[in-house]
Amino acid sequence: MDPRIPELGRFAEPALLILVSLSDGPKHGYAIMADVESGTGRPMGPGTLYAALARLEERGLIEALAPVERRRPYRLTAIGETVLGEQLQGLAAFAETGLRRLGRSPG
Amino acid sequence: MIALLLRLYPARWRDRYGDEFAAILESRPLGPFDVADVVLGALDAHLHLRGLGAATSHGKGFTMSLRIGGYAAVVGAILWVVGFGVASVDQSDAVWPWVVFLSGTVALLIALAGLSAFEARRYPRLVWAAFAVPAVGALMSAVGLVATALRLPGALLASMTPWEVWFVGLILFVAGSGLFGVACLRTGGLSRLGAAMLLVAGLAVVPMLAGTSGVVTWEPIVGALFAVLLIAFVGGWILLGIGAIRSDRRSFATVGGLT
Numbered sequence: 218m219d220p221r222i223p224e225l226g227r228f229a230e231p232a233l234l235i236l237v238s239l240s241d242g243p244k245h246g247y248a249i250m251a252d253v254e255s256g257t258g259r260p261m262g263p264g265t266l267y268a269a270l271a272r273l274e275e276r277g278l279i280e281a282l283a284p285v286e287r288r289r290p291y292r293l294t295a296i297g298e299t300v301l302g303e304q305l306q307g308l309a310a311f312a313e314t315g316l317r318r319l320g321r322s323p324g
Numbered sequence: 325m326i327a328l329l330l331r332l333y334p335a336r337w338r339d340r341y342g343d344e345f346a347a348i349l350e351s352r353p354l355g356p357f358d359v360a361d362v363v364l365g366a367l368d369a370h371l372h373l374r375g376l377g378a379a380t381s382h383g384k385g386f387t388m389s390l391r392i393g394g395y396a397a398v399v400g401a402i403l404w405v406v407g408f409g410v411a412s413v414d415q416s417d418a419v420w421p422w423v424v425f426l427s428g429t430v431a432l433l434i435a436l437a438g439l440s441a442f443e444a445r446r447y448p449r450l451v452w453a454a455f456a457v458p459a460v461g462a463l464m465s466a467v468g469l470v471a472t473a474l475r476l477p478g479a480l481l482a483s484m485t486p487w488e489v490w491f492v493g494l495i496l497f498v499a500g501s502g503l504f505g506v507a508c509l510r511t512g513g514l515s516r517l518g519a520a521m522l523l524v525a526g527l528a529v530v531p532m533l534a535g536t537s538g539v540v541t542w543e544p545i546v547g548a549l550f551a552v553l554l555i556a557f558v559g560g561w562i563l564l565g566i567g568a569i570r571s572d573r574r575s576f577a578t579v580g581g582l583t
Contacts, residue, residue: 246348262358263348264365267341268372287347295571299513 393438397565400431464493502526
């Protein structure tokens with residue numbers, strides 16, 4: 218099983234974190250950074266954030282909304298929702314296998 | 325400092341993201357981690373923009389296949405059922421219903437190719453295997469139909485007459501569409517109801533054949549199965565098409581990224 222977002226190379230993990238962050242509604246860049254940091258405990262730098270955002274936007278997984286002052290919110294597209302769902306299901310199956318091998322019941 | 329960091333990025337990148345990126349950099353004090361991250365991000369942007377043409381083409385091709393497949397599915401299913409329905413009840417041997425039916429078949433073949441290209445991103449083997457059977461069926465159906473219209477004499481393919489080639493192609497097309505429905509249910513991303521309806525149509529072919537070949541002789545059952553097959557087949561393709569068009573409309577505006 219390959220848990221990475223396809224074709225995003227080293228930005229696959231930041232991209233997945235961004236997609237999860239946008240899964241409950243549109244957010245601008247700063248809100249995404251804060252959400253990712255509060256969810257993972259690790260900061261995401263602005264350079265990494267925008268490199269991943271640009272790739273996600275190119276692939277049609279997210280879309281930009283009209284800017285509010287200088288902040289531009291982003292939201293998931295329908296394809297982005299599908300890809301995120303597939304990625305999370307793959308990760309869940311991967312985690313379940315690992316936990317089973319460790320002798321710990323998932324959940 | 326912020327202006328200097330921004331200038332490290334390519335001009336095209338700054339045109340698109342510069343303003344919002346500057347707002348983020350201004351929103352908090354920049355530590356060494358941030359500065360290093362931005363410098364690496366600028367380097368990545370230079371390298372990434374060199375390959376952007378190919379990536380953009382890929383993205384556009386991806387949504388284009390979804391859009392063409394969606395419209396072709398809706399238009400094709402309507403043409404197919406109108407042509408088939410009129411040709412079945414028309415006693416005047418008019419050519420136009422068959423032309424409409426043939427157009428619908430070709431459009432559905434295009435839909436099959438477009439939607440398969442979209443679905444194949446996740447399970448390529450499954451989707452292309454599910455593509456092969458209905459595609460062969462649609463091609464056989466189209467060729468058989470044209471040969472029948474041209475009144476070609478003798479066997480057309482493996483001792484089958486043009487009409488038999490058309491009929492076998494039609495059965496393969498409907499049954500194969502059921503297989504494509506299974507692939508769509510497995511991959512997700514398009515209308516699950518549409519995929520399930522195609523599966524029902526594909527399954528209805530078997531008892532339908534039993535009915536038309538005389539194994540089942542009670543006419544109401546054969547008639548009901550035919551109605552189920554027709555509604556499920558046409559409705560399934562239309563729903564898959566509508567689902568694809570909706571997905572495309574929500575995503576197409578931004579594919580192209582920095583353009």
